[in-house]
Amino acid sequence: xxxxxxxxxxxxxxxQPTGMQKMAGMMWAPMLLMGLMIVFASLGLSVVKAxxxxxxxxxxxxxxxxxxxxxYLIDKRQFIESVNVWLPGFQLLGIGLILSAITFxxxxxxxxxxxxxxxxxKAFGAEPQTITPPITAKLFPMFMMMGLMILxxxxxxxxxxGAIAWDVYGNSVAEINAAAPGSSLLGDQGTVNSYKxxxxxxxxxxxxxxxxxxxxxxxxxxQVIRFQGxxxxxxxxxx
Amino acid sequence: MxxxxxxxxxxxxxxxxxxxxxxxxxxxxxxxxxxGIAVVLATVANDVFNNAKEARDAAAVGTSLLARQGDLAxFPxxxxxxxxxxxxxxxxxxxxxxxxxxxxxxxxxGAAMVESIPVLLKGSSPRETEGS
Numbered sequence: 001x002x003x004x005x006x007x008x009x010x011x012x013x014x015x016q017p018t019g020m021q022k023m024a025g026m027m028w029a030p031m032l033l034m035g036l037m038i039v040f041a042s043l044g045l046s047v048v049k050a051x052x053x054x055x056x057x058x059x060x061x062x063x064x065x066x067x068x069x070x071x072y073l074i075d076k077r078q079f080i081e082s083v084n085v086w087l088p089g090f091q092l093l094g095i096g097l098i099l100s101a102i103t104f105x106x107x108x109x110x111x112x113x114x115x116x117x118x119x120x121x122k123a124f125g126a127e128p129q130t131i132t133p134p135i136t137a138k139l140f141p142m143f144m145m146m147g148l149m150i151l152x153x154x155x156x157x158x159x160x161x162g163a164i165a166w167d168v169y170g171n172s173v174a175e176i177n178a179a180a181p182g183s184s185l186l187g188d189q190g191t192v193n194s195y196k197x198x199x200x201x202x203x204x205x206x207x208x209x210x211x212x213x214x215x216x217x218x219x220x221x222x223q224v225i226r227f228q229g230x231x232x233x234x235x236x237x238x239x
Numbered sequence: 240m241x242x243x244x245x246x247x248x249x250x251x252x253x254x255x256x257x258x259x260x261x262x263x264x265x266x267x268x269x270x271x272x273x274x275g276i277a278v279v280l281a282t283v284a285n286d287v288f289n290n291a292k293e294a295r296d297a298a299a300v301g302t303s304l305l306a307r308q309g310d311l312a313x314f315p316x317x318x319x320x321x322x323x324x325x326x327x328x329x330x331x332x333x334x335x336x337x338x339x340x341x342x343x344x345x346x347x348x349g350a351a352m353v354e355s356i357p358v359l360l361k362g363s364s365p366r367e368t369e370g371s
Contacts, residue, residue, distance in 0.1 A: 008244045124359055131244070177292040190288030197281040197311075201274040204322050208270040211329040215263050215336050222256065222340045226249055229347035233248035236355035 007134035007223060011127055015118035017111025018133075020141060024107035032101035038094030042087060049083050052076040067174040074172055081169040085196060086158035089151070092203045096151040099210045103144045106217035110137070113224045117231070126235050131227040136216040143213030150206030154199060161195045164188050249347040255339030262332035269325030273318050280314050283307050 017025070056064065056076045064073055118128040168176065168188045179186035287295065287307050298305035 006244060124362075179291060181289065181291050181294075186288065186291065190285050193288050194281040194285040197284050197315075198274065198277040200315075201270070201277045201318070201322055204270050204326065205274050208267050208325065208329055211326070211333060212263055212267055215259060215329075215333045218333065218336045218340055219256065219259070222252075222336065222343050225340065225343045226246065226252065226347045227244075229249045229343070229349075229351040230246055232348070232351040232355045232359075234245075236358040237248075 005135045007137070007227075008132045009129050009227075010132050012114075012118045012130050013128070015115040015122070015128070017108075017114050021107050021111030021114065024104040025111060028101045028104035028108060031097050031104060035094045035097030035099075035101060038090060038097065042091040042094060045083060045087055045090075049080055049087070052080050056080065065173040065177075067172055069172045069174070074170065077173075078166055078169040082162045082166040085165050085192065085199075086155065086162040089155045089158040089199065089203050092207060093151045093155050096148055096207060096210055099207070099214065100144050100148055103140065103210065103213050103217055106214065106221065107141070110217075110220060110224060113221070113228070117224075117228060121231070121235065124235055129231060131224055134220060134223050136223065137220040140213045140216035140220065143209050143216060147206045147208075147210030147213060150209060151203055154203040154206060157195065158199055161192055161199070165192045168192060249351065253339040253342040253346070255335045255342065259332045259335040259339065262328050262335060266325045266328030266330075266332060269328065270322055273322040273325065276314065276318050280311065280318075283310055287311060 016022075053076075056073060059073065063069065064077075114130055117130060121128040168185065171185065176185065176189065179189065287304065290304060295304065295308060298308065
């Protein structure tokens with residue numbers, strides 16, 4: 001039990017990182033790149049949305065909300081309202097990928113510590129021992145993946161609700177306002193508003209899960225550092 | 240092959256390793272409770288939008304329809320910063336564990352290196368100590 005939580009010790013014959021650490025060494029850069037691309041694509045979309053909003057509010061309220069409002073105004077509002085549903089989730093997926101790249105970098109550092117520790121012990125002619133993964137080392141990749149899954153699921157749901165918002169706001173404001181109880185138009189408005197209410201904090205749960213993973217990864221490095229301190233003293237004592 | 244895990248030659252873990260899980264747990268709990276509040280608000284929104292706009296706009300003072308519209312307008316105003324308090328605690332937890340890492344580098348590994356490396360180098364052959 002103690003070994004499962006704090007890690008035990010094992011003798012390594014080869015100075016190599018674990019499979020997960022090797023993968024982390026390769027994956028951090030693509031994750032970072034994807035995250036940055038998403039964040040900048042979101043910025044571009046927001047600029048387009050801002051331009052549309054500027055055009056939309058460039059006409060009087062009477063024109064915007066008339067039953068025979070110009071089609072170009074309806075199209076702009078349709079775009080704005082639909083993008084408003086899924087763009088925040090898309091942006092946070094970008095941030096989540098960047099935070100995952102940080103998690104992978106921390107796993108990569110653990111791999112370097114593992115391989116380097118074995119090399120040094122071999123250089124001094126000692127038995128190359130390493131710390132077996134403590135519970136934090138087993139948990140942090142799971143938290144990172146769970147966080148990313150939450151962000152992806154959030155984006156998928158937001159995409160579906162964005163499509164419903166696209167249908168709703170394809171109608172003029174007058175038609176939307178006149179939707180009768182029991183009509184599909186009013187039902188869809190309710191769906192869009194209720195899903196938007198909980199999707200907003202849901203994506204932050206994903207982000208929080210990734211942050212928990214980062215804290216566990218740093219704690220794992222701390223445990224490795226302590227192990228190395230102990231092992232250096234043992235080597236000096238001739239153990 | 241598993242060997243007993245000893246920590247008798249290094250100081251006990253820094254206090255930060257005890258504090259950071261509390262910050263992380265509190266931060267995560269706040270973010271999850273913000274989601275819980277939002278789920279309740281979503282059901283309120285669903286009820287409100289079952290009524291036509293004309294009915295929503297005409298809701299009289301004291302009616303449940305107006306009260307629920309008020310909830311929809313007011314709750315997000317404090318739930319949003321509340322959620323960010325949770326994120327702040329999470330980031331503070333990460334900062335705290337980094338602080339503990341720094342202390343471990345200095346007090347466990349650094350101190351061990353300062354004391355042990357001269358001993359280890361004395362015990363090594365001249366060729367090894369020159370690194371050639």
